[in-house]
Amino acid sequence: MREEAGAASTRLRAAWVAALAAALMLAPAGAQAAVGQAEDPGRGDTAAELRPPAPGEAAYPEDPSEPARPDATFRAYPRAGYGLDGAGQRFPGQSLEVFAGSNRYLTSVATSRNGWEGGADAVVLASGEDYRDPLAAATLAGTIGGPLLLTAESYLEPGVGDELVRLRPEVVYVIGRLSADVEREVEARGLVTERIAGTGHHETAFAIAQRAMELGGDPSTALIASADGFADALSASAVAAAKGVPILFAPSTEHGRRWLLDRLAELGTEHTWIIGGSAAIDDASVAGVPDPQRLAGRERTETAVVVAEQAFGVGMTGRPVIAGSDTFADGLSGGVLAGAAHNAPVLLTPRQELYPLPARWLEATGHARVDVVGGTAAISALTRCQLGAGDTRAFLCVEQELHAQGYHTGNVDGRLDHVTIGALYAFQKVAGLPASGRFGQAEWSRMLQRPRIAAGRPDLPGDRVEINLGRQLILVIRGGDVRHVLHTSTGAPSTPTVRGVFHVYEKRNYRQSHNAMYRPVFFYRGYAFHGYPEVPLHPASHGCARMFDADMDFLWGFLPYGHTIATY
Structure with a gap:
């Protein structure tokens, strides 16, 4: 991870080499070969070099990082909302x-x-x-x-x-x-x-x-x-x-x-x-x-x-x-x-x-x-x-249904909170609707159709996590099926996310005080999943897969050491 510029970078690189060596010793044998390797989509998992950037795409930074933040307050934009409150037929709860x-x-x-x-x-x-x-x-x-x-x-x-x-x-x-x-x-x-x-x-x-x-x-x-x-x-x-x-x-x-x-x-x-x-x-x-x-x-x-x-x-x-x-x-x-x-x-x-x-x-x-x-x-x-x-049109029922369809809503309590917002963003992306965060009649109708997103790498092990860069989604795959879908913001055009097949090699179970990265889980060099205060609807990170803190808590258990990660 690129922490500072100038003199600090020398110290950081030395620390990084030591950490990488330790990770190679701790990671499962199958995972060691993947640390530091990105996939050439045409050559499977064995390519040892990064894919050349596409025309007009900036080169991959070696150590993606997030900008320093003074705190970890939650910021969601655009603001989410429920447009069907009061639009349904009310009657005595049965x-x-x-x-x-x-x-x-x-x-x-x-x-x-x-x-x-x-x-x-x-x-x-x-x-x-x-x-x-x-x-x-x-x-x-x-x-x-x-x-x-x-x-x-x-x-x-x-x-x-x-x-x-x-x-x-x-x-x-x-x-x-x-x-x-x-x-x-x-x-x-x-x-x-x-x-x-x-x-x-x-x-x-x-x-x-x-x-x-x-x-x-x-x-x-x-x-x-x-x-x-x-x-x-x-x-x-x-x-x-x-x-x-x-x-x-x-x-x-x-x-x-x-x-x-x-x-x-x-x-x-x-x-x-x-x-x-x-x-x-x-x-x-x-x-x-x-x-x-x-x-x-x-x-x-x-x-x-x-x-x-x-x-x-x-x-x-x-x-x-x-x-x-x-x-x-x-x-x-x-x-x-x-x-x-x-x-x-x-x-x-x-x-x-x-x-x-x-x-x-x-x-x-x-x-x-x-x-x-x-x-x-x-x-x-x-x-x-x-x-x-x-x-x-009770929002409690919307939340329950989204939860059943695999979106992380947190506690199903009928409240439009910071966890539910991420679920709404993810659902709208899967449903092919504008990701506004506002749930209205169009969203209700699509929800009844139970739209699904297909896994992008069916050739890989049945249990894995995928990052769909085009849709800005994280997919938790179990037994070859997409079980959970999470909203993410990946690398900005100037600092894109690496593409390939990798394995988890390091997990930090805390918030980093200097840059607000929450519980980062690394899968290639400094590229990681992590919680963050701001997770916009466009690629905005320095290469990592950002998500809201609660989503990172949810994903943490699906990312054991050596777990397969695919980005595409």
Whole structure:
């Protein structure tokens, strides 16, 4: 490191030679060859000389250093900021209980264990491979007061079989497309089965409705759902389970329409709720149904809110369930949990984030506790954070998500502090956005896309640290994957950072008082990673990789002696 000019340089060079000799003796054998060597990109790790400077690029200084600083105060520029404060939908922060399994079948088990801890007199078992049979079966589940369990069509999921044994029902209703093998596996556990099925989804739904009415269901109102897509239909499951009202499917032909009218008359239905807009169920297909009322929104999450409002108006005021809108299974078993166990509706939201409409409904109804059905593949950690924070744009959730994506945020506490600023800079660089340090809607949208940066030297050992000079980023690589990304400022054009492959050979676990370099870790001559009070968004150092002190504390543990460092 170039400390002083003039007479001091002679003393420094002597000290440097002594330190280098000591480092060579202490460094691992594999690292000794790298000390003092830079890589020729065309010749691998064996080149012993620095790469010639590119045209217009200044020659590399032998001993890069940082200018002396009188103190170590933190300076970040441009100043960071959060542009979404107050821009989200506010609602009461929710107390969450999550019910999830490793797949859709075990998630239905989790809902059963919560809603029917003491067992159940009867259970409904349906296919988890198609939404239509289990959706229609929600009526039966609500009528008998039991859970809806899902399984594969050709075999009984072992975890589901264990749950049936735990529940010890007097009867298991086997629905629709489930194979005879499934029924035999249920009976092999000492349980009694009753199969309910028709020749197709429409006929199966009607057969379920008939059996539910025989067991005490309410035929006065029927729900009409689409048989061609689950998007709008999911929200009907909770109402059917809570009220014991039948679900039938909209026809696609005139013959089917007449069949539907005959079945409604046979049930004695007086009112009809049509679930979904005309794109899902056109007016002609349901012409003539008794006292029709269409419950629809512009998309599936809004339809679920419209249905929830209707349900709330007829006394379904219990603790609601939130399920993912991108798949059907969790919404079905969760809908039965909501309706049959809690007398509440089910709300839907995409996996990535909580939409404002469900949040607005929670605000309007005053709910402060919800059940979340499904793992993070269905309801993301970000969505859960939004629910808990009571704000669809809570900075706490931004910080949590950036941390999960590999940016060093420090403590996830919802505060825009000096550690979070570095994370924002790094994220914006990876996302291809202007590195302003200000997090706004563009950053939010890109964050949901989870942008990634690729490692630049996949030919090197899987565990390494890279300095991407073009992007001004430090990449922590583990097992060949980029695990962490840090903001850095490397060598200015007049004092550029050396390029090549090197190894850590010296670490100083303190702040150097004469130049404010914090915990420097050297990898070639005087080139080092180190903390520093100022880490601008452009190359500004004397060749080292600057970062904020907290980032250096984080990186320190990833830089053992002999560790591979690549700069490019």
